[in-house]
Amino acid sequence: MASHKLENDSGSYSEIEENKEELGSKKQTKTEPEADVKSNGRLESRISKLTVPGHEMRIVEDYSNKKNAERHSGEIQAYAKFAGSTWTYYVKKIRLILGREPANQSVKGKEEDNEEVDMNFGPSKVVSRKHAVVEYNMQGQTWNCTIYGRNGVKVDGKLYKPGEVVNLSSGSILDVAGLQMMFVLPNASEQTITEEKVGEEMEEAEKSEESSATIENSVYDNRKPPYSYSVMIAQAILSSPDCMMTLSNIYNWISTHYPYYRTTKSGWQNSIRHNLSLNKAFRKVPRKSGEQGKGMKWSIEPEFREEFIAKTKKTPYKKTPPPFLCTPPFTLKRENSDPEHTSPPIPTPVRHQSPSTPKREGSPMTEEAPSESKDKEGGSYKTPTRAVLSDIIASQDYSPDPSTISQSKNPASASPATNAAYSTSSPAPFWKYVAVPNPHDWPHVGSYDTISPYRNPLNNHMVYSQLPQPSPKKIDEQMHDLQGVDLANGFEGISSWRESMVQKLRTANSGTSAPASPLGASTSPANPPRAWGSVSEPIPNRSTEVENKQQLETSVVAGSDNDHAVRAILDASVSMEKQPNVQQPAEFTQTGQAPQPALGATAQAHIEEHPSAQHYIQASNTDVRSNI
């Protein structure tokens, strides 16, 4: 359970707060273990040694500890923080853009260049405008950093280049253009910033000039991994943001994470191929047309994903396995919104079993007990912590078109499940049903720039570009689908509201300008005092959101850019509904009253059942934007 990340853990940040006594008093409900005090001490020590480059770094000035102290008179609520030697940036969003300060407004750049930078590293062109994005991965419950900047970002001494994604853990040290900062999650002790780990970080940071290979070797060893081939393949595929990987990338991933396979002869690669072909958990997906390269991509049949993940988590490794960046593929269709009403099982394409191959009944994973028994050399594995996904993350952004899913030459395997056919049987976190192809498009309450299609930094393709664009004739069907998206499980109230709004837009408002927002922003008497008293970040204008939302609705009705707009409406709807402090504009409600912010009963039950969903709800509900 990672929800603690979202709670008020100001106490964990005490090292940067001047009013320690006050903070200390807020921790009275929890006695800080002695070990935590020690590790915090080491943390402070480590943080104080982080470097600041000679050139101007805006963030160091804007978020100096002195200014923070002036700015925050009391407790600080945040998901995490970036702590530099003399400055601290508190993470109050679940998606942050790190980059160069915005260009002169008169200079029209690409749209992506104009995304609002959260962590401003100043004017130095060593830093790209969008240098990196740090965001919370709901599925893996991890913080990930996606690199965009040409000069990359060093994390724990290893340089990550554009397109690479690195998992941040508490204590990770980032280096952006010479400015070092430590990523710290609340509740350091729970986040396993143990003395040992802090020590590791220090050592790793101090070795930052060493080659990545050296660092990797310090983390891994050469023993045979305790995972079966199928699990390692699954790990590789799941580490890819788009949930699929080429054979060669699978090879690379395995040999990178498990050095055993760097030195052994290529027989294991034969076994990998053998496993991919024979194991019914793996499915071939063709490359998109025109995409260079040889061979298919491999993905995991949806019904096996959870099992693979579970098996990986049962790792005999001391620490956590490599992060899974893969998110469920996009689908607008929801099969069943009622969690108590499970869908019939999706027929699994049956692979031909060779006569000599023992028939595997059921999941191939059920037997995937880690082959510890075979590895009797003793000793324990070191962990692939903060996995080096670098060269492995699949660079392709193929969004599978069901019609193009490979038909195996083997006739028995020629019935692939389409994306729309992913099982929605309970139990499954509600987000599995949500129409989001990757973390960038999760309906977090982020700024609307996130509604842009995700651009793969390696090939500069838009992820949605392959998605079939619905014709205007399908709007009704889509709106029906929209209504049916399982977000309704979590935010039932919004569905009827959305429907009525769309209806109104259809009948009366397609050509009119957006109504003036009745929101007087912070002066509205309906707005209670800010929940985040110490937050002083610029907050997006509420009326702008409303206008954006209307424009999006209109664009759907007009049939333009539907794919994006539909998702954006979802995003906007969730965003608005989850701002209980904000009065909904009368135009958008039937009664003029603010819709109930409470979750529906089924949603509540579902969320309680699935901590990750709860976590997400909390994350969204506690977003700083709720202060509008």
Next chain:
DNA sequence: GTACCGCTAAACATAG
């Protein structure tokens, strides 16, 4: 003893 599982090796076909 048997069935199952995971692994290894190899032959072969095919695509780029």
Next chain:
DNA sequence: TCTATGTTTAGCGGTA
């Protein structure tokens, strides 16, 4: 033609 990729067959050892 070569190489990478994918399929299939065969057999071995470990485990339940």
